[in-house]
Amino acid sequence: MLRQACKILNAKQQFSFSHYKQTFELYSRLFSINMNQVEESKKAAAYKAVDNHVCDNYSIGIGSGSTIVYAVERLAERVRKEGLKVVCVPTSFQARQLIITNGLTLSDLERTPELDVAIDGADEVDENLTLIKGGGGCQTQEKIVASAAKCFIVVADYRKDSRSLGEQWARGVPIEVLPLAYASVARKLQKMLGGKAELRMAKNKAGPVVTDNGGFVIDWVWEKVGDWQQTNTQIKMIPGVVETGLFVGMTYKAYFGNADGTVSERQKRD
Numbered sequence: 001m002l003r004q005a006c007k008i009l010n011a012k013q014q015f016s017f018s019h020y021k022q023t024f025e026l027y028s029r030l031f032s033i034n035m036n037q038v039e040e041s042k043k044a045a046a047y048k049a050v051d052n053h054v055c056d057n058y059s060i061g062i063g064s065g066s067t068i069v070y071a072v073e074r075l076a077e078r079v080r081k082e083g084l085k086v087v088c089v090p091t092s093f094q095a096r097q098l099i100i101t102n103g104l105t106l107s108d109l110e111r112t113p114e115l116d117v118a119i120d121g122a123d124e125v126d127e128n129l130t131l132i133k134g135g136g137g138c139q140t141q142e143k144i145v146a147s148a149a150k151c152f153i154v155v156a157d158y159r160k161d162s163r164s165l166g167e168q169w170a171r172g173v174p175i176e177v178l179p180l181a182y183a184s185v186a187r188k189l190q191k192m193l194g195g196k197a198e199l200r201m202a203k204n205k206a207g208p209v210v211t212d213n214g215g216f217v218i219d220w221v222w223e224k225v226g227d228w229q230q231t232n233t234q235i236k237m238i239p240g241v242v243e244t245g246l247f248v249g250m251t252y253k254a255y256f257g258n259a260d261g262t263v264s265e266r267q268k269r270d
């Protein structure tokens with residue numbers, strides 16, 4: 001939006017300094033309204049999912065990202081107000097911290113190998129509930145925890161809702177790899193499936209992003225994919241691949257918070 005404002009202003013050189021200032025203030029305000037709207041939509045989706053899918057004595061997988069923060073907030077509120085007894089299994093360092101700081105009971109897959117429900121965010125959700133996850137590099141633990149749950153629920157804002165993958169999310173499929181294999185995996189990926197595979201670099205550290213498991217992440221931007229299940233299997237067969245961010249046939253239901261405050265739902269077809 002700000003880029004757009006700059007373009008308009010550059011085209012109309014006759015603007016005075018106060019015009020520039022006023023216009024930037026207006027765009028900044030619009031941008032912050034838009035961001036508030038996104039946060040509100042995340043919150044609405046997360047609250048609804050927790051209200052609909054968490055019961056007393058449940059074991060719950062806790063996903064990672066910014067939307068899950070609202071789900072944990074709601075869960076903690078229900079534990080306080082309704083006296084629910086739940087145990088929570090994290091999918092990342094962030095999720096573990098969220099569970100602890102919200103005063104919830106922390107468990108792990110060793111003590112709780114089967115979960116009643118797992119709730120997590122997503123980077124993109126298509127019409128068949130196939131997901132891209134791993135924008136935060138947590139897809140390996142997220143997939144393990146989701147697969148341990150009887151029911152896997154996704155919470156997201158309206159920007160993640162697509163008919164087919166790639167419509168909204170342009171950063172490709174995140175793939176966790178063993179560090180020693182990153183170059184060979186990237187090469188094989190491009191040779192086998194086309195597209196472009198790039199090692200994810202850290203922002204505030206020299207070198208690559210290192211996952212909670214000590215792995216690296218390759219982001220694979222595909223050119224053409226027909227069958228996500230088959231593509232996922234092909235990627236997983238490359239030696240050195242730990243896990244992909246493709247979640248195929250795992251999701252029971254997705255909740256999308258909309259810009260107008262409502263929540264849309266998409267459920268697995270029988």
Ligand SMILES: O=C(CO)[C@H](O)[C@H](O)COP(=O)(O)O
Binds near residue numbers: 063065066122123
């Ligand atoms: O897969 C993930 C992290 O690896 C997140 O669930 C995904 O990136 C969504 O995050 P957010 O709720 O911040 O949009």
